[in-house]
């Protein structure tokens with residue numbers, strides 16, 4: 280669809296082979312292409328700005344080596360900086376707390392919260408032999424609680440029995456009690472979303488947090504989120520305080536720039552990625568792969 284960054288930088292820089300160091304002017308021309316590539320990958324404008332400045336600082340004055348083309352050299356610099364900003368360490372879900380460890384899932388409607396809740400529950404059950412209970416606190420969408428129950432049946436994970444008429448905080452309290460009494464290791468709370476961020480959503484999330492004191496608060500976000508990613512991540516993080524991010528639909532066509540935007544504005548690790556609708560379609564986050572994708 281687009282020329283790769285490597286090709287674009289090659290045509291700007293490769294004529295410089297064997298000519299000392301990269302000048303401010305050479306780097307400026309290259310960075311315009313880097314900026315374009317990042318915007319095409321849907322990285323937020325403010326993050327693109329900070330990122331290109333970080334690359335500029337490293338590139339200006341860099342020695343042009345004979346063994347590698349200048350275009351490739353800058354692509355490598357950009358790639359390494361992307362990986363560093365995306366977070367080069369794998370950060371798993373933290374279960375290091377007294378049982379039942381509560382994981383609260385937050386995010387907009389349709390981002391993949393319910394699906395991801397069940398995927399995580401399945402993974403913890405199968406790989407870490409944890410006894411997991413899931414509860415849906417989504418009292419807004421009539422079918423939401425049922426959707427989680429059905430996924431629980433499919434994956435063999437217990438779900439909190441549904442009692443009609445209860446509010447989210449009441450359900451959270453009931454879930455905590457059921458998890459304690461039932462000897463569960465992990466309690467996953469799937470919360471309600473909205474089509475966009477609004478005050479009642481943030482108030483509801485804050486109330487649930489106070490009632491359930493989660494050890495992990497995972498923001499679930501669609502990897503196709505464009506320029507809104509910054510606002511989304513910043514709002515949830517400043518109002519509720521997230522401990523990690525799960526990026527969904529990484530199997531889609533998007534270039535995944537939202538990963539960089541959200542990581543950059545919150546500093547919170549991307550812990551997992553969703554790569555399909557099936558219950559096994561959940562993977563660890565590898566920054567190198569997302570960096571490759573962003574660069575196209």
Ligand code: GDP
Pocket residue numbers: 386387388389390391392393394395472526527528529530531552553554555556560
């Ligand atoms: P919620 O409203 O945030 O709870 O979102 P859901 O969990 O109901 O997901 C909305 C839709 O996205 C469903 O059809 C899911 O199957 C789908 N979905 C969730 N995660 C992924 C993913 O990683 N890849 C793909 N292709 N679809 C996903």
